[in-house]
Amino acid sequence: MGGWLFDPAHWSGTAGIPARLLEHLGYTLMTLLIAAVIAIPLGAFVGHTGKGGFVVVGLSNVLRALPTTAVLILVVLWAGLGDFPVYVALVLLAIPPIMAGTYAGIRAVDPVAVDAARGVGMREWGVLTNVEIPNALPLIYGGFRGAALQVVATATIAAYTGAGGLGRFVFDGLALQEFGQMLAGAVLVALLAVLVDLGFASLQRLTVSPGLRPVGTGGKR
């Protein structure tokens, strides 16, 4: 594996490691952005109003069981090759954990804080954006980071239908019987997953109120 991974010839050009790494990261970030725009408002609405909780839980479970490979292939067969099928498959994968995290986070906000917010005259929108969402952030991040790990790992499959990303090394290596290339691809995906999670962990530390940090899990007091 080391031989393939550290060969300088594999580190340049549009099919080189840096280019594939960026493609993979691009799929991941774009997917997470689209999924967050859909899932956070839905989860927040259901969490805030308390209506339709069973729909969120049911929908999450069904989507969780949905095999990403099948979704990818079906969309390719209907809409043709390209990045669009990749995004459909990955966004469907990312929605359940983000929506479930947002919903659970908002339900778990101390009702006393919500009551106090109403008591000082906040409108429903203000209660949601100034009290519930900031307090729910740790769980929202929990769902979001879970989704990020799954998306980085699963974006590998995009290469099966000819798209880019680090999966190219896995599937090209498989086709050419080059285990070095397959292993290098696999290891790079795992590394990227760890790096992306570290990135979101830092973002979480920067954006979540210090008052919400669990005691004794590394938060400086």
Added chain:
Amino acid sequence: MTWIFENWERFWEVTEVHLRLSVVPVLIGFVLSIPLGWFASRSATARAVLFPLANVLFTIPSIALIVITPVLIGVKILDEINVIVPLTIYTVALMVRSVADALSAVPGHVTAAANAMGFRPLRRFLVVDFPLALPVTIAGLRVATVSNISMVSVGALVGLGGYGQLFTEGYQTDNSAKVFAGLIGTVVLAALADGLLLLVGRVLTPWARAGR
């Protein structure tokens, strides 16, 4: 849907393989995670080693692990063990935390009462701690089972069996009905397995519903 009825024998054949490839890892992984989870619930050192390790194992993509396994254990790439080993690893990674959390949540006064009644450690674990940990453990088992059933299909990308074969064959022959049949099969199998575990959990923990 008509594909399923027109090709019933083939559909049943891949269903059997799919079921075997997803249930065997859940069973092995569950059995392995009980002692590991027990260990993690008792020792902070074990927790500090096992939990981060489980997290890292979880970040390895399934397709990558399926590809690496034959190299690591020296079998052919078309051996079913190449799906069973990775899915067992994922199950253990998920279940260690569930079992540890579940055992840690057993109330101290209950274990103290069991000790006072003269239960030996092994017997106390089997008839007091573990049954009380069942609801949380089974919740973890349901997640592991559903995600395994969904993940088995990835094995087909390297040529292994299960519903994933319908995906790859459907893709190569431009037959979306075949892909859709495999998708329906996966979702139905996951729903059935989830419902079954829910039911087993209820039957095994009658006290959880008492007094409601």
